[in-house]
Amino acid sequence: MRPIVRKGLWAAMLVGLGLAGLWLYLRYVWFAGATIAWQRHGTDYELLNPRNLGIALFAPYFLWVIGRSLADLPLAQRILSAALRVAFVIVLALGLAQLARTATTQKVCTVYVIDVSDSIPDAALDDARLAVQSALDARPKDDLVRLVTFAKRPRAVPLADDEKKAPTIERHGPGLGGATDIASALQLAYGLFPEGYIRHAVVLSDGVQTDGDLLAEANRAGSYKVKLFSIPYKRPVPGEVAVRELRVPDKIHEGETFDVHAQIFSSVPQSVKVVLMQGELVNGLDGVRHVDLQAGDNDVTFKSRVVEGTQVTYSLTVSEAAQDRFKENNTATAVAAIIAKPVVLYVEGNPARASYLANALAAQQFNVDTTSPLPTTLAEAERYDFIVLSDIPEERVSLTQQETIEQYVRDTGGGFLFAGGESGYGLGGWSHSTIERILPVRMDAEKRRDEPEVAMALVIDRSGSMTGLPLEMAKQAAKATADTLAADDLLEVIVFDSLPTRIVRMTPAKHRARIQSDIARIQAGGGTEIFPALDAAYQALTATRAKKKHVILLTDGQAPQNGIRDLVQAMAAESITVSTVGLGGGIDETLLRMISEVGGGRFYRVADPQSLPRIFTRETEMVSRSAAVEEYFQPKVVSPADFLRGVDIGSAPFLHGYVATKMKPSPAQEILESELAEPILARWHVGLGWTLAWTSDVKNLWAVEWLRWPQWGQFWGQLVREHMRQRRRQVFDMRAELDPATGHVHAVLDAIGGDDRFENHLGANFTVTGPQPGGPTHTQPMPQTAPGRYEADFPLDRYGSFLLHASLDKPIDDGHGNVRTATVAESFGHITNSYPREYLALAPDVATLTQAAAATGGGLDPTPAAVFDPAGEVIRYHEDLWPRFVGVAIALFLLDLLVRRVRLFDRKKTAKTMARPTLRGAV
């Protein structure tokens, strides 16, 4: 073959080889992904950097070079050398491609997790160091030891792989040892296990955790193939005194004496001084004691009493202990919620006589307020649990006050008692009022006799000054009077100027059309002479047989006074009452006031004639329709009621009178009635609350005998207690627990109605106030999590006592089509976290340590040998094979050198030629 052809073929072969190699490389390596894996004989192999195989693509280069070699090597040796060099490069390429395989091993890495929290005595830390030292001594050659110390947070302690001496176990410094979180320490330990080692962890601790949960973490450790061993510290607890718990009753009534329990732990018997503080003062009843404590828990009980307030903070401090390691745990606090006595607002028309009911209620453990006026806002009203309005005329209670009472009862569940008297019910002008609307009785009692109840005389001034609107309004007032009177009642209308004129002669009111047409004829006249007109009225009334006789005198001017006083006195003697109405500024007020006072009526001073009809109507109602029944009677029980438990109405004395009313239809409930079957005591629900009507009085007039009745106080006490704003009914049970693993307080409130119904759709808000006293308030929503259940969760990042409160709101229709939110229920609770649990002086929790170890297959108090015993366990790990390829490469390198430096072939031929005399030369 010609050399040029041979060279061409050689070059073509090299190029072909290079291109084929490139194609294979691109096809099977470059585009195959970041790594290439396969399995052979059950072993996983992987090329971690397969693209580095590209180095092998340079193999044709070596062949090309050797093709042009000037070296004096036999062909076979040249081929061998080239083969070795190509193999060398391929081995290099494989090494660079980082071939690795999954192998198994039994090497163990053990992390010692050492508790250095404040609860651990120094001697125990020395024990821990010894445990690590014995582990280092017993450590097989390839095994590793790592070290983590922990208190509140964990720390990795550097330890060389071949370390022979255990380091000193150090605490974490001031302020960092007040908590123990074993779970976090284990989590940090997970990050210290190198690949390819069986994972063991040894926990040296007293097992008392303040954060995290070792048992839950042990589960996870097991799932991450970490075997836990536990070594509980065995050093005795140094001398210690700790107030474990300060306990006060959940609910304390104002003024009641109760016990405050303190659980005090002492590790040795010793005497200590114990001081109980109530707020900022030493507990009054029993504040300072010297106590001989036994070893273990001691229950120390103090007596205390709270006179007033809604809450009080107790703190108990132990001092003068001979042996005490931590001062942090010598004080504990607790908050007591004080249940104040119910507050009754009692508004009496005649304050001088308010003491009878007030004293009775006070004796029944109520706080009675007789001095405050009726509230004008709901906020003011909510201070009271029950409101009593007694014997007061309607004119002394504003519309706003009446509406406030209505709201108070309807929306906040308040209780309201309306008591009668001479100014009660219709007698006080309460007909058609807001109060009448919310009471269970109507004030328009039916007539009980055929004879006329009322004879009314209207004496109206028609002097010149009345011309125009005043007279017209006076006529309207007269007509309204006729309308208001019952059919059998009698009416006479006398107008007067200088002389009186009878416009309507004593006529039954049922002849309304005629009366009104007569009134319409009234016209203005001349001067003003009251006496004759009043006298005419007197004459007319004297002749009638009505039970009540009343005169309304209307004038706008001045008139001679002669004889009027005598006349009115004479009228009063015949039970004819006179009320006077002065219109405008020109009246003789002294005269009119005198007439009304002597006449036993009322005086009205009116600036605006428009109000005349209203005044006449009210006068008429007061006189005609609310008749006081002043008879002796004994009330009868119509329907039983819980509040009458223990009260024998049958033994009650007589009442001397009441105001006649009429029951409203059901659900109004009549409790007591008179002999005339008229209501004495009635009640019904208004919204969330109760209103009660007591038609007799509550003082020494009609109820004078009842004041001496032994059950007078019990009767009213039970009545008020049952119908007052029932906070207790609306207080749902709240449970709050502090989760030591998370430091969160979890509060659960169950809102379950008495009728086996879950209270849903309430808007709940949860408030935490503390630490007491005076701590900040934090409010958060309390979402509903189940039928009737509301839950809140919040982190408690301070120490002390905390008050918990939940309010449950509900949208309420206010009766006018508006919807507003009202608090319908609430819950109270408190939680105490006096100091970090680290200082609770708890006994070592060996059970938890044992269970945690058992959960992962480990054990308690392992020997150093056991710590490094793989116990048949093998672990798969990634073994890098590239160093082996480097080793092979070194061997190939040496072999190649040998091939190049030593003539291995054609030695025989050389020997033969040597026999001939030739010149030696080298090429």
Add this chain to the structure above:
Amino acid sequence: MFFAGLPFAQLLAIFGAVGFGVLVLYILKLRRRVVAVPFSPLWERILRDKEATSLFSKLKRLLSLLLQLALLALLVLALGDPRRTESLIKGRTVVVLVDASASMQATDVSPSRLAQAKDAVKNLIRNLGGSDRMLIAQMDAMVTPLGPMTDDASVLGGQLDNVHPTDARADFPRALRFASDVLRGVESGEIVVVSDGQLGEASDASGPVHVGNAKLTYMKVGQRDRNVGITQFSVRRYPLDKSRYEVMLELTDTGAAPEDVEIQLLGDGTLVDVTKLRLQPGVPLQRFYPQLSGANRRLEAKIALVDGTADDLPADDRAYALLPERHRAKVLVVTPGNTYLEAALLLDEYLDVTDVLPAAYPEALKTATWDAVIFDGATPPEMPKANVLYLDPRGPGAPVKVTDALKQPGFDKIDRKHPVVRYLGLDDVNVALGHKLVPETGDKVLGASDGGASPLLVAGTRGGYRFVAMGFDVRDSDLPLRTAWPLFVIDCINWFTDEDAQYLSAFRTGEVWRIPVAGGITAVTVKLPDGTVQSVPVHEGRAVLLGEQAGFYELTAGEQRTEFAANLLDVSESAIAPRDALPVVDGRTVAGQPVHGLREAPIGLPNKAWMGLLFAVALLTALEWATYHRRLTV
């Protein structure tokens, strides 16, 4: 520098041995080929030239030797895997917190947020510098480092494959504290949070988290927020009528647009109710199913969008609950005859009541294991090994001391926290005659007369069994005429058998659960919703387990089998809109970076000096090959 592979001494030995071989080979003269040439004078000149160039020849040989020794040195050095000592203490030390909470299961990015987060971390691993080290930790209800701090990309990549999604919320403060623990004492620490940012506050019961000087980086994953989730699902039996129950379901549309949703409620796998609702964005809608009956155990709620599309987070579209199991309690009543008591016990159909006369009590006690024994006016000499209700106990066998007779006592104080009397109206019960009970330490006074001074109703534990003692004969009171009477008896039995309205229908994922198990059992196995079985320790009568999967669990303790359910039910996890910034940490606001195109660090062969050495060997060998064969070196 230090050697991660063979130690230096071994390297020296290898180099010495192989280098000696190289030297020997170079000392040996290559035997020359003998070539016969026809004319010797022609070669004389050549020989003369050779003598002239022998010095140069020697130099070429020396050069060759040096080249070979250098090559050998590089190879041996590579075997030692040399590393810069600085890489132990310098370079970045990165803790990567991969969010594996429920919201990371959202599929708004393909295939899921978690998968995208893993890709982002892979990118980070590729971009690690030569002396950088990294630790990857999974962040969910706990924090779990997936391996040690390492610079080995392959190891890190392998760890990343172990990140798995959970049905729980992420505990960001815990994860941050872990990261700062790991980075304690490290100069250039860096924390990379790969998350959708739904992480709550960086503060917990221990206060705000501080990460010191560590650099904080937030890699934001996720795009959309279209999601409707079940944010509450629970079932409760009614306290009195336990045959019926009420279900609460709350749905929240956490997206930005109103959604029409179909709700399916299944009881024991059978469809109970289907409802279609329109949800307004951000407004939770509560729905109650009162007075239900029929299902025995399992309840499940499923939601689907009416338009047939799927929302971005399927994990919160199902919820599970279990009805409390009704246990037929065996009650032994020891009474000379009490109609009121018999009537009260008739109210609960789940009671299996046996009446015996006091004389027949010892025999009856042996016949069965009783859940409750009621002694009405008869007090045995000692308390049986059962839970006992004593009505008017007397004599030395009473669990509490019975002392002074009380005339017309009443319930002035009631412990309303106790399940026996929690919902009872006992305040106005009239009692003609009773006896004061003296509780022992640890007993609870449930009701007391005389302003609390005379206990009338006491509960406690004797020998591991519960008892309730009532200090009067019910026939001497008006209690039997009240609704409180049968409720009291049934509440007592429920308390004895732990069947009360406080039952939890489902646990929440991400919390440590404590599941009651029968006494004496120390370890149980729990079958998780995904079918895996786990051994769980028992502490103080409760199995302790951190649950991270939603669904039905089965707990096996010896022969006892208990089911329980777990749900995500977390509106903050259902709100999947990715956050633009991390919660404020140490007063710092950390804005999110997109996961792609993050930190274009140079790609190289970081911290792999052996690789560089081998590349150098390859280069040198190519050079040496050419020089040798071209006779530049010999």
